[in-house]
Amino acid sequence: MKRLVIAFTILLVAAGLAYAKNYEMTKKAGEYTVLVTIDKNPPVTGKNNVAVGIKDAAGKDVIDATVAIDYGMPAMPGMPAMNYKADARLKDKRYVATVDFSMSGPWSVSVKITRVGKTQSVKLNVDVK
Numbered sequence: 001m002k003r004l005v006i007a008f009t010i011l012l013v014a015a016g017l018a019y020a021k022n023y024e025m026t027k028k029a030g031e032y033t034v035l036v037t038i039d040k041n042p043p044v045t046g047k048n049n050v051a052v053g054i055k056d057a058a059g060k061d062v063i064d065a066t067v068a069i070d071y072g073m074p075a076m077p078g079m080p081a082m083n084y085k086a087d088a089r090l091k092d093k094r095y096v097a098t099v100d101f102s103m104s105g106p107w108s109v110s111v112k113i114t115r116v117g118k119t120q121s122v123k124l125n126v127d128v129k
Contacts, residue, residue: 029113029120031057036111036122038099042129045104052088052095052111065115067095073107101128 023041027034035053050069054062072083082102088095101107111122 023126025124027122027124029111029122030118032062032113032120034111034113034122036109036124038126043101043107043126044129045101047098047100050086050088050097050099052097052113053093054095054113061093062113062115063090063093065095065113067097067114068112069097069099070110070112071099071101071107073103073105104128 021041023038023043025036027036033055035055037051037053039049039051052067052069054065054067056062067088069086069088070083071086072081075081084099086097086099088097090096099109105128107126107128109124109126111124113120113122
């Protein structure tokens with residue numbers, strides 16, 4: 001019976017790790033504080049939902065910007081560079097988009113925020129599984 005309880009506990013811990021918290025990263029882009037959230041942690045090959053929350057210097061949500069997500073993987077032996085773009089749309093004070101990572105490995109992601117004629121960007125690297 002004791003082994004069954006231990007096995008069940010291990011199973012619950014493993015399931016909890018498999019459904020861990022979203023991938024989140026907060027960075028500064030000029031006067032903005034940007035929170036990038038990906039619905040899978042780590043991001044996976046295929047479609048991943050991205051949400052971008054933007055706050056101005058006063059801590060207010062920015063809801064009048066244009067947000068684009070550029071993502072890509074550098075060229076490797078036998079493979080050309082891959083570059084993609086996803087335009088984000090405003091939903092509940094966050095900008096949402098779907099990115100489609102075509103293969104596992106290191107990807108660079110750039111969130112470009114355009115507001116009042118000025119563009120700021122946040123760059124991050126993700127390891128896609």
